[in-house]
Amino acid sequence: MSLIEKLNWRYATKKFDTAKKLSPEQLDTLLTAIQLAPSSFGLQSYKVLVVEDPAIRAQLRDAAYGQSQLTDASQVIIFASETVIDSALVNKYVDRIAEVRHMERVHLGAYEDTMVGTVNRLAEDQKMTWSNKQAYIALGVLLTAAADLGIDACPMEGFQAGKFDEILGLKALGLTTTVIAPVGFRAEDDTYSHLAKVRRPKSELFIHI
Numbered sequence: 001m002s003l004i005e006k007l008n009w010r011y012a013t014k015k016f017d018t019a020k021k022l023s024p025e026q027l028d029t030l031l032t033a034i035q036l037a038p039s040s041f042g043l044q045s046y047k048v049l050v051v052e053d054p055a056i057r058a059q060l061r062d063a064a065y066g067q068s069q070l071t072d073a074s075q076v077i078i079f080a081s082e083t084v085i086d087s088a089l090v091n092k093y094v095d096r097i098a099e100v101r102h103m104e105r106v107h108l109g110a111y112e113d114t115m116v117g118t119v120n121r122l123a124e125d126q127k128m129t130w131s132n133k134q135a136y137i138a139l140g141v142l143l144t145a146a147a148d149l150g151i152d153a154c155p156m157e158g159f160q161a162g163k164f165d166e167i168l169g170l171k172a173l174g175l176t177t178t179v180i181a182p183v184g185f186r187a188e189d190d191t192y193s194h195l196a197k198v199r200r201p202k203s204e205l206f207i208h209i
């Protein structure tokens with residue numbers, strides 16, 4: 001299948017086959033794709049939880065209006081934004097650049113100053129919005145990678161973030177839930193899998209200038 005055929009094949013899976021699980025290799029490939037997602041400055045101001053524990057997932061389902069994907073998918077991937085975005089986060093990232101690229105930290109000073117300046121200019125709510133946007137890019141990469149591998153997923157924001165944070169103990173980790181995506185394999189009788197894609201026509205969606 002071409003990439004476009006795969007993007008037509010994928011859909012927001014409503015009903016997962018509870019008997020089908022991702023292999024460790026498939027899961028690892030999805031996580032690698034998430035790891036490789038681009039982000040503003042490359043800061044990746046979020047963490048990604050992989051939830052398998054059935055008892056936790058039952059609680060998460062209650063906090064997601066009973067949506068069955070939470071308990072029935074193979075894993076639930078949770079994108080959680082960092083709640084503290086400050087110069088310490090930037091410093092740590094610059095340490096990492098210096099290490100990976102074998103650079104002396106002094107050569108990264110100007111880049112570090114730009115990033116710290118940008119981060120410090122943002123009000124707290126702007127930081128959260130900015131951070132959430134980065135997490136959504138990672139979600140998009142996950143969905144595309146899953147389609148490429150023939151793995152089903154459902155992007156979801158129909159849940160109570162505060163309850164998710166409580167159930168997962170995220171406050172203590174300096175995180176808050178942004179968006180989630182259960183992954184696994186569609187149930188044969190998921191009627192949604194047969195529905196035609198509804199998208200804006202290209203004439204309405206695109207503006208060529």
Ligand SMILES: Cc1cc2nc3c(=O)[nH]c(=O)nc-3n(C[C@H](O)[C@H](O)[C@H](O)COP(=O)(O)O)c2cc1C
Pocket residue numbers: 010011012013014067154155156157158159179197
């Ligand atoms: C950010 C986001 C949040 C969504 N939240 C939910 C959700 O809570 N439950 C659900 O069943 N589908 C959810 N969807 C799926 C959309 O309804 C679906 O992607 C859209 O209707 C297009 O259909 P398709 O993805 O099947 O092609 C969400 C999609 C996105 C991108």
